[in-house]
Amino acid sequence: MTGFLKKMILLRFFAGAVFIARAQVKFTASISPAQISQNEYAVLRLEVQNADNVEQIIPPSLKDFTVVSGPNQESGMSNVNGVVKQYLALSYILKPKHMGTINLGASTAKISGKTFKSGRLKLSVKKSSGGSNQAGNMASVSPFSTPDPYAAAGPTEDFDDYILKKGESLQAKVTRNMQLKLHANKTSCYVGEPIIATYKLYTRLKSESKLSKTPSFNGFSVIDLQRPDETEYAREKLNGMEFNVYTIRKAQLYPLQDGLVELESATLDNRIQFLKGDAAAGPQQHMNGFLDGFAVSPDAVVTEMVSLSNKPVTITVKPLPTAGKPDGFKGAVGKFNMTATLEKNSFANNETGKLIVTISGSGNLQLLTAPEVTWPAGIEPFEPEEKEELEQMTVPVSGKKIFTFSFAVDSPGNYQVPAIDLSYFDPALAAYKEINIPAQQFIVTKGLPRPAYPAHPIVSKQSAGFSKVIFYNRGWVVAGIALVMFCGIIVWLKKERKTSLVLQKVASPESSETVVPREEQVNLYQENINFNLQNPLGKSGDCLKNSDCTQFYSLLYGEMKDWLGSKFLLRKEDLNLKTISQAMDRAGIENDVVLQLQELLQEIEWQLYTPSERGEEMAVIFSRSQALLQSINSYETATL
Numbered sequence: 001m002t003g004f005l006k007k008m009i010l011l012r013f014f015a016g017a018v019f020i021a022r023a024q025v026k027f028t029a030s031i032s033p034a035q036i037s038q039n040e041y042a043v044l045r046l047e048v049q050n051a052d053n054v055e056q057i058i059p060p061s062l063k064d065f066t067v068v069s070g071p072n073q074e075s076g077m078s079n080v081n082g083v084v085k086q087y088l089a090l091s092y093i094l095k096p097k098h099m100g101t102i103n104l105g106a107s108t109a110k111i112s113g114k115t116f117k118s119g120r121l122k123l124s125v126k127k128s129s130g131g132s133n134q135a136g137n138m139a140s141v142s143p144f145s146t147p148d149p150y151a152a153a154g155p156t157e158d159f160d161d162y163i164l165k166k167g168e169s170l171q172a173k174v175t176r177n178m179q180l181k182l183h184a185n186k187t188s189c190y191v192g193e194p195i196i197a198t199y200k201l202y203t204r205l206k207s208e209s210k211l212s213k214t215p216s217f218n219g220f221s222v223i224d225l226q227r228p229d230e231t232e233y234a235r236e237k238l239n240g241m242e243f244n245v246y247t248i249r250k251a252q253l254y255p256l257q258d259g260l261v262e263l264e265s266a267t268l269d270n271r272i273q274f275l276k277g278d279a280a281a282g283p284q285q286h287m288n289g290f291l292d293g294f295a296v297s298p299d300a301v302v303t304e305m306v307s308l309s310n311k312p313v314t315i316t317v318k319p320l321p322t323a324g325k326p327d328g329f330k331g332a333v334g335k336f337n338m339t340a341t342l343e344k345n346s347f348a349n350n351e352t353g354k355l356i357v358t359i360s361g362s363g364n365l366q367l368l369t370a371p372e373v374t375w376p377a378g379i380e381p382f383e384p385e386e387k388e389e390l391e392q393m394t395v396p397v398s399g400k401k402i403f404t405f406s407f408a409v410d411s412p413g414n415y416q417v418p419a420i421d422l423s424y425f426d427p428a429l430a431a432y433k434e435i436n437i438p439a440q441q442f443i444v445t446k447g448l449p450r451p452a453y454p455a456h457p458i459v460s461k462q463s464a465g466f467s468k469v470i471f472y473n474r475g476w477v478v479a480g481i482a483l484v485m486f487c488g489i490i491v492w493l494k495k496e497r498k499t500s501l502v503l504q505k506v507a508s509p510e511s512s513e514t515v516v517p518r519e520e521q522v523n524l525y526q527e528n529i530n531f532n533l534q535n536p537l538g539k540s541g542d543c544l545k546n547s548d549c550t551q552f553y554s555l556l557y558g559e560m561k562d563w564l565g566s567k568f569l570l571r572k573e574d575l576n577l578k579t580i581s582q583a584m585d586r587a588g589i590e591n592d593v594v595l596q597l598q599e600l601l602q603e604i605e606w607q608l609y610t611p612s613e614r615g616e617e618m619a620v621i622f623s624r625s626q627a628l629l630q631s632i633n634s635y636e637t638a639t640l
Contacts, residue, residue: 025111027116029118030047031045031104032045035123035125036125036126038098038099038126041068041094044092045090046091048111049086050086051111051112053112054109054110056110057109060106067093068210070091073088073090099126099127102125104121104123105120161173161205162273162274162275164275164276164302170304177205178201178202178207178306179202179203180199182198183197184198188315189316189317189427191320192334193254194254194363194396195253195255196225196251197217197249199247199250199310200247202243203245206273212269212307213265215249215264216264221254223254225252225395232247233247252392252395258318260314262312262314265310265311266309267307268308270308271305272305273301276301326432328372330368330423333364334362337435338358338371340357345440346442346445349411349445349446349447354404356403357384357403359371359403361400362396362397364396365397365398365399375417376418380407385403386401387403387404412445414442414444415442416440417440418439419437419438420436421436422434536562536563537560537622539559540552540555540556544619556604556622556625557604561575567633568583568584577598581597584632588635593628600625604625
């Protein structure tokens, strides 16, 4: 097989692997930012991609944090020309309890009966600077109080609605002076056309607030325009009254299908404090202390817990018109440009050509797929690579998407990349537009032949007999025989050395490891022979088949250790990960196999102390155990 063909096969295999990986289930965890001050906040996000049945998502231990908000759920899915992308995410807003490096363990997701684990995370928490900081600056304007991410403050001096006069209704006062509202910049749009959803708190009261329910935006592709630990502040009028206004969440939403789609309610839990009227009539410093958060007599303060929810908003999502829709339309909505260039207009037939297609503009760029290219005969294309450079904070999203098509040509000659078309729907004009890139010519030359190795004459199979082939290659034949003999000697010496090492361990009084007496070692070796004639995991295998058996993991753990002790001539009282690993190392077992065993035993041990329901995971662990024991058993231990 020529080097060129090998390259093409490897490239195709790699491209196929990338394509398959895109559809695989993925579970990831991230924390942002990775470095904060002690009085700041971080967002932990757990995301599952391309999963049909997410049964449970378990975050790592959060004992080093105050959980300000969460879990907040978000999900989305799109289906453009059969290409499905979907995700489910949970997020937590966290405030660290101490400084230093905080290690977060792996998160776990149970998906369709299988368990997935994320990587471990680290958060660096530094001492708060004495100067201005985000939380401190927010404290003068925001109703949200520590430990909420939105810093605390009372109303401005313009408002005195925090004073509760005798005979006033608490409920009526809250209803009049505090509201949560959802604003949408439009209530009618086309599929793929963005809308902006903004959740705002209007308040004239002193409160500590916490977002207890965040909308999931099902049916939309979501781009947040505001970090979860930030809040925008403004002064606005509502029904003729001035309010302090705080933006709780602001998102750019791209509807994925037509119909009536409801933007859900958010829920805000509020701890509202009122100053009694007779106390407010007292000294001015009494009122100032209340406003500034200083201690005030408990008898002078009335505290009320109130949950606020906004009214949902229904969006009418119109289908894209069928009249005038181009045949190649693939769901692009917005305003776009497209370029297509060849990396080289001339290359050899043992090289790979590249066509680079760039789509730029504004719209639902994150949902765009690669344009169709109808390759002519003689050109072998591969799965395109995709790269995004998007400005997601703009409305709609702007930037560019780059698709790189690699292709191969076997025969020299003149070729052309056919014309490429892109059609999109412009919602501002309510019309379809098309971009056409003309065909491009390129030349393929004959590549230089590779030098032949070795330099001895090459005899064709048709003209040379077997004896002649042996004669012309006699040097290689002799070298091969010598190599086989050399390998046999090495194997024999290694086997003899293992036997010697075992006997030395028995005889050496200075050894730091546990020394097994000679007569006991002989008995253990005989047990090894007898034990390996049986099914080492018979009891746990029977338990797996019996739905009433609850001792699977304890049986499996015991049988695994019994087998390992017998295999490596270890006494039961000496069995632990360290002695087993040392014994496997002496037996010449590869380090990867030792690490796999350590990980498996730790996982089984963890299951012993974390009871869970019977499921497919047990069968998976049992199969892994069987396969690993068979792998270990293929190595020969030293004989006596």
